[in-house]
Amino acid sequence: MSLQKHHVRVGLPQQHERSYSIHIGAGLLTAFTDLIAPRTLPKQVLILTDANVGPLYANTVQQQLADRTVLVHTINVGEQAKSLASFTEVMTTLIEHNFNRDSAIIALGGGVVGDLAGFVAATFQRGVDFYQVPTTLLAQVDSSVGGKTAVNHPGGKNLIGAFYQPQAVIIDTNCLETLTPRDFACGLAEVVKYGIIYDADFFSWLEVNAQALLQRDAETLTYAIARSCEIKAEIVAEDEQEHGIRALLNLGHTFGHAIEAAAHASGDYKAWFHGEAVAAGTLIAAQYMQQQGEFTHADVARIERLFKQFELPIYAPEMPLSQWQGYMQRDKKVKAGKLRLILPTAIGRAEVRTVTDWDAVSQAILARSAPQ
Template identity: 65%
Template structure:
């Protein structure tokens, strides 16, 4: 890792042998970007959406080498755009423009844009280069790093996709100034996750720096993003294709995806993950394998950061059906990422549904 205190630039390397790549963290699209992008191929396509383009497309275009052929393809805003229809439309754009196998795709946007652009890159002409420019906190600390690319299917999130690593990731904290408080909080849910599963000291740092994070202080944000990316880079380097350790990054996601699937119009990914994390911790608390004090620390931190800690009302059968579609299910048996203490978690197979349901029920908001 390298740092420049004046421009808040950090560099983290994701170590994957010939597929290794850098993550650059800075404050804004700055004068160093043209140099970092000087080796782009002749044909470049920026994939974004209209909301993001209004803020950041012009600075990115200005940083590109002037002699490149640059296309811009804007998708719709929202999770529904992460679809096979959007995928096909981008493919049509690239084919109609005669883009070759040595072209590059630039993903400018949040997780939807990054996941979709990455899947297009993985499959266009059997694989072309792509670069991530994540503009939401959730994308900066999670989806832009690690090479998971996908589109959704009516049967579930991210069911169609591939592991495909970017050539580089460029993260700028100034992009976060245009996020709503709600979207910003959703990213913080993933930041908290890293402390729960991997780094107790980082969790304590988050507790101590809540006010600065919520104020979006650039230096505080840069450190939170850097540490989150360092943790994810370490995990991905050790387990690129999620055969073991990488599964820990799914803390709260099995429960969270069930909430998202049923309440996709009103719940965001980070909000669902926050509640899923509370359910997972509460389950372990009921098993007397997680302390009351650690449980309360998690709930308190999530609440203080503006995140929900209670699940919406959902029928027990729907919980089961949605969770059975989780990608961690193996041979029909559900597997969960569960914290054993702050800073450590593990994957376990649980066959006693009643114990899981007890934890869900205890964390469900009751309106009666």
């Protein structure tokens, strides 16, 4: 039986020309040019990838572009490559090879590649086309959809960037076969997020199908990716530039970014991956709401149990509270110096709140920090 293929449309109201399709299925990498039709790919194309993904898939995409000038620019693997230095290197490659405004960037890789490629596309010649071809589960369900592009700064994650939508997203589920268990689990953290903030039935479905997902059952995985993309597409269509409901997609991220920033500041980019930090951060947010009497212990336990099944951390690392506060104050959601957190009110619902009681936040952090 052939696997079902899914198509999700990201519709941007009153901006139809910027709406685009997400194609999801097995083997789609070999049908790249067919899937982006009727769009016409420019004659100059740069494929941005990393040292792990490039050897696996770049040639497959490049073979379909034989009638075009194609360059492959490879960056190092890992979050440290999402930097202004890497951005400058890609820009230099484009300029030295006389790329012009009629060109396109193809992001072939995980979230680091996608974020960097999108920021390059948004700024080169004041904007050129780009296409997302995400190869990790985390990128497929989250960073490749919605047009957030960025690079990091030593002061924090994603502080330099732009909203810039792709022309299309091509998700080949076969690419997930090469992921390590740790990278795969990181993607599942973002899948769980959609159930918590938006769809209680989907969260229940994840509980029932957790083992099938861990075993990377193709049909189960394809549905999980498609439903995650549907939810994100609905949210992005309503609030493209995060003035309202889109902020809910950052559940766990304010705490999670603090965890990542501390690890990166120490020079250890492998201590905490993004999905792991989001999982721990989500449970801090749930703990905070439980302390406020607005989220049940039973729901906290359901989230914890699901993260455990997906082999994700359920406790944050120990860190001085002053350090937590410092990193969290740099979060992009901070307004007028006040912390704004995404907080679950039930499985399937969440909201953005301005929080001024740092003592209560600290209590939640300490309750969900690594036990001795």
